[in-house]
Amino acid sequence: xxxxxxxxxxxxxxxxxxxxxxxxxxxxxxxxxxxxxxxxxxxxxxxxxxxxxxxxxxxxxxxxxxxxxxxxxxxxxxxxxxxxxxxxxxxxxxxxxxxxxxxxxxxxxxxxxxxxxxxxxxxxxxxxxxxxxxxxxxxxxxxxxxxxxxxxxxxxxxxxxxxxxxxxxxxxxxxxxxxxxxxxxxxxxxxxxxxxxxxxxxxxxxxxxxxxxxxxxxxxxxxxxxxxxxxxxxxxxxxxxxxxxxxxxxxxxxxxxxxxxxxxxxxxxxxxxxxxxxxxxxxxxxxxxxxxxxxxxxxxxxxxxxxxxxxxxxxxxxxxxxxxxxxxxxxxxxxxxxxxxxxxxxxxxxxxxxxxxxxxxxxxxxxxxxxxxxxxxxxxxxxxxxxxxxxxxxxxxx
Amino acid sequence: xxxxxxxxxxxxxxxxxxxxxxxxxxxxxxxxxxxxxxxxxxxxxxxxxxxxxxxxxxxxxxxxxxxxxxxxxxxxxxxxxxxxxxxxxxxxxxxxxxxxxxxxxxxxxxxxxxxxxxxxxxxxxxxxxxxxxxxxxxxxxxxxxxxxxxxxxxxxxxxxxxxxxxxxxxxxxxxxxxxxxxxxxxxxxxxxxxxxxxxxxxxxxxxxxxxxxxxxxxxxxxxxxxxxxxxxxxxxxxxxxxxxxxxxxxxxxxxxxxxxxxxxxxxxxxxxxxxxxxxxxxxxxxxxxxxxxxxxxxxxxxxxxxxxxxxxxxxxxxxxxxxxxxxxxxxxxxxxxxxxxxxxxxxxxxxxxxxxxxxxxxxxxxxxxxxxxxxxxxxxxxxxxxxxxxxxxxxxxx
Numbered sequence: 138x139x140x141x142x143x144x145x146x147x148x149x150x151x152x153x154x155x156x157x158x159x160x161x162x163x164x165x166x167x168x169x170x171x172x173x174x175x176x177x178x179x180x181x182x183x184x185x186x187x188x189x190x191x192x193x194x195x196x197x198x199x200x201x202x203x204x205x206x207x208x209x210x211x212x213x214x215x216x217x218x219x220x221x222x223x224x225x226x227x228x229x230x231x232x233x234x235x236x237x238x239x240x241x242x243x244x245x246x247x248x249x250x251x252x253x254x255x256x257x258x259x260x261x262x263x264x265x266x267x268x269x270x271x272x273x274x275x276x277x278x279x280x281x282x283x284x285x286x287x288x289x290x291x292x293x294x295x296x297x298x299x300x301x302x303x304x305x306x307x308x309x310x311x312x313x314x315x316x317x318x319x320x321x322x323x324x325x326x327x328x329x330x331x332x333x334x335x336x337x338x339x340x341x342x343x344x345x346x347x348x349x350x351x352x353x354x355x356x357x358x359x360x361x362x363x364x365x366x367x368x369x370x371x372x373x374x375x376x377x378x379x380x381x382x383x384x385x386x387x388x389x390x391x392x393x394x395x396x397x398x399x400x401x402x403x404x405x406x407x408x409x410x411x412x413x414x415x416x417x418x419x420x421x422x423x424x425x426x427x428x429x430x431x432x433x434x435x436x437x438x439x440x441x442x443x444x445x446x447x448x449x450x451x452x453x454x455x456x457x458x459x460x461x462x463x464x465x466x467x468x469x470x471x472x473x474x475x476x477x478x479x480x481x482x483x484x485x486x487x488x489x490x491x492x493x494x495x496x497x498x499x500x501x502x503x504x505x506x507x508x509x510x511x512x513x514x515x516x517x518x519x520x521x522x523x524x525x526x527x528x529x530x531x532x533x534x535x
Numbered sequence: 536x537x538x539x540x541x542x543x544x545x546x547x548x549x550x551x552x553x554x555x556x557x558x559x560x561x562x563x564x565x566x567x568x569x570x571x572x573x574x575x576x577x578x579x580x581x582x583x584x585x586x587x588x589x590x591x592x593x594x595x596x597x598x599x600x601x602x603x604x605x606x607x608x609x610x611x612x613x614x615x616x617x618x619x620x621x622x623x624x625x626x627x628x629x630x631x632x633x634x635x636x637x638x639x640x641x642x643x644x645x646x647x648x649x650x651x652x653x654x655x656x657x658x659x660x661x662x663x664x665x666x667x668x669x670x671x672x673x674x675x676x677x678x679x680x681x682x683x684x685x686x687x688x689x690x691x692x693x694x695x696x697x698x699x700x701x702x703x704x705x706x707x708x709x710x711x712x713x714x715x716x717x718x719x720x721x722x723x724x725x726x727x728x729x730x731x732x733x734x735x736x737x738x739x740x741x742x743x744x745x746x747x748x749x750x751x752x753x754x755x756x757x758x759x760x761x762x763x764x765x766x767x768x769x770x771x772x773x774x775x776x777x778x779x780x781x782x783x784x785x786x787x788x789x790x791x792x793x794x795x796x797x798x799x800x801x802x803x804x805x806x807x808x809x810x811x812x813x814x815x816x817x818x819x820x821x822x823x824x825x826x827x828x829x830x831x832x833x834x835x836x837x838x839x840x841x842x843x844x845x846x847x848x849x850x851x852x853x854x855x856x857x858x859x860x861x862x863x864x865x866x867x868x869x870x871x872x873x874x875x876x877x878x879x880x881x882x883x884x885x886x887x888x889x890x891x892x893x894x895x896x897x898x899x900x901x902x903x904x905x906x907x908x909x910x911x912x913x914x915x916x917x918x919x920x921x922x923x924x925x926x927x928x929x930x931x932x933x
Contacts, residue, residue: 138790138792139738142705142706142739144645146645146646174600182595186591189587189591193584201580201583201780202575203781236634236808237805239803243804251544252650265803271803305540308540341537382600382601384599384809385809392536401548401666405548405670407805410634411781411782
């Protein structure tokens with residue numbers, strides 16, 4: 138291996154724990170709170186099977202042909218309607234279909250980031266977002282979260298300092314709703330404050346919304362994009378979490394003037410997203426299957442969330458802490474000071490139990506030493522109770 | 536638009552003509568030699584429809600779940616066999632599934648290229664390859680092609696000079712079989728010579744093989760990878776051209792020690808490729824549909840190639856030139872000195888005729904001023920005759 142030929146960014150690239158964890162997902166004998174993937178048993182299999190037949194009959198061989206780089210017109214039209222019902226007025230000209238919203242993160246990073254550029258992320262924040270941004274060798278600046286999302290007072294202070302020093306930031310990357318891994322939700326007041334800061338200092342907000350439909354207790358708060366008068370917000374979305382993930386279909390909503398640039402970036406990256414998946418999702422949306430599914434998944438995941446909360450309350454020791462999320466897939470648990478999450482993982486996996494260590498979710502790896510992410514999405518209530526009891530025992534005996 | 540926030544690479548990124556041309560594909564009233572896409576009417580639609588039913592029944596809801604980042608095990612197993620029949624001994628541990636082989640180009644560029652690094656490409660070469668490499672701000676060095684592929688004497692001189700000056704190259708990007716756009720095929724002797732140079736100077740060869748199965752007249756020459764004793768060759772492949780493209784499934788065959796790194800890069804780029812497409816292709820391969828289709832497409836495209844050769848001979852004036860390719864999808868035509876391809880395109884499109892101008896296929900845009908690429912893959916023999924006659928008239932009257 139000629140590793141002397143590798144690019145400098147190889148050192149910056151995320152350590153790939155997510156890929157390792159996704160491999161664990163496939164090992165049937167491990168009770169896994171790691172994956173954070175949606176539960177296959179709730180997928181609308183029969184509905185999709187029927188639509189699949191219709192799709193093949195309607196489109197014929199064209200469903201196997203290349204799609205244009207910017208994406209399926211049918212799907213974009215559906216997304217315009219979907220967003221319209223959610224307070225976002227947009228048009229097909231402001232949409233680009235991506236290979237999952239992960240690709241949107243890669244493309245946004247590609248068009249904005251020079252080596253060393255300042256980018257603000259949540260601390261803890263989505264590992265795939267941090268990974269994408271790191272791979273373009275940005276200077277990642279993490280801002281703390283609490284249950285109400287990003288701490289805007291810390292953000293404002295940080296920004297004041299950065300701009301006072303003649304520096305700038307390119308964008309802030311946010312998952313405002315039920316974020317991965319923390320489960321926090323950005324308050325309405327903070328949403329407005331962050332937009333105000335973006336306008337004051339002229340940077341972009343990347344508003345990533347994979348879990349926004351998975352609100353189990355309250356009404357969803359308005360997207361930041363809804364208040365955006367001046368194209369400061371670039372919105373990302375995905376069908377993966379509330380519908381199905383295997384098609385790898387996401388989208389970016391961005392001002393029309395930047396669609397061409399983003400399309401060029403995508404052209405060089407994977408030419409186009411898969412045709413079949415885009416058309417199947419468009420058909421599922423237009424035939425009402427997506428709306429139906431939304432009604433189905435909320436009580437399904439809510440029951441699991443409540444079971445995990447109950448089990449944590451029941452089994453976990455006093456020197457651990459967490460808050461109950463109001464949506465999404467994740468609990469974020471702080472361990473006792475004497476336990477590092479990576480060490481705990483080694484013991485847990487010997488007991489056929491998996492979770493995700495906190496480290497990867499921080500710009501500075503060590504900051505996550507005492508946190509773990511527990512996903513309740515892909516385990517039954519009985520497994521949740523059993524697994525949390527087992528994990529609690531390991532922590533108590535540590 | 537805050538274009539002051541854009542990354543420097545935005546200027547380097549390909550001008551996106553391919554995306555524009557892909558849009559033309561969708562306009563029914565244009566007779567297009569531009570797309571270079573496979574013909575939908577030859578897709579094995581009925582076979583795929585049957586397999587699709589089997590796939591949904593066999594895999595159930597799991598076909599809609601995430602796939603692991605490195606790709607479907609079933610598909611990798613099929614590809615190991617496919618390559619084995621073609622002289623390449625490999626294993627699943629040396630394969631990564633990508634979102635089309637375009638993504639492989641992006642990932643390879645991501646792990647190797649620092650700003651300003653020397654990368655050698657064919658001149659003319661695949662626009663998507665040049666685009667991917669440019670977007671990582673490499674210094675592109677083009678080496679001329681003739682009918683027998685890359686001119687290795689020019690390559691050797693260039694390399695001698697580069698290394699004498701204390702510089703190096705990271706890799707050379709090649710499409711040895713029926714290359715896009717030139718249609719040339721790298722001779723056996725040159726394949727061996729390029730490998731020898733890679734071993735002498737310690738750089739990688741990226742051997743991209745999208746058209747390798749589309750040999751209409753002769754036996755396919757051995758892949759460079761077949762002679763590779765020392766992991767100097769990274770091989771890319773795709774089902775898009777000889778089977779179906781809409782699934783966006785390609786692959787990289789690379790030494791095992793580099794799979795993890797490439798997987799990390801993919802994880803940050805699109806997390807995983809679509810599950811349905813990977814499993815459908817594995818099933819198509821294992822059930823014999825891919826082999827069947829290979830027998831079907833060769834005479835189909837050969838007839839179109841011969842019709843285009845015949846029409847060019849019949850209608851094109853003496854001051855144009857080309858050579859008949861032995862496979863693939865493309866003729867590469869040199870125009871008279873007084874005609875620039877972009878100007879010709881403007882006249883042609885008014886006459887509802889499209890092709891691709893030569894410019895995008897060169898590291899230096901102007902080098903392609905007098906070339907056009909004519910694809911015969913997606914037009915009927917009757918359309919080919921009509922379109923070539925029309926284009927000849929435009930050139931003669933210019």
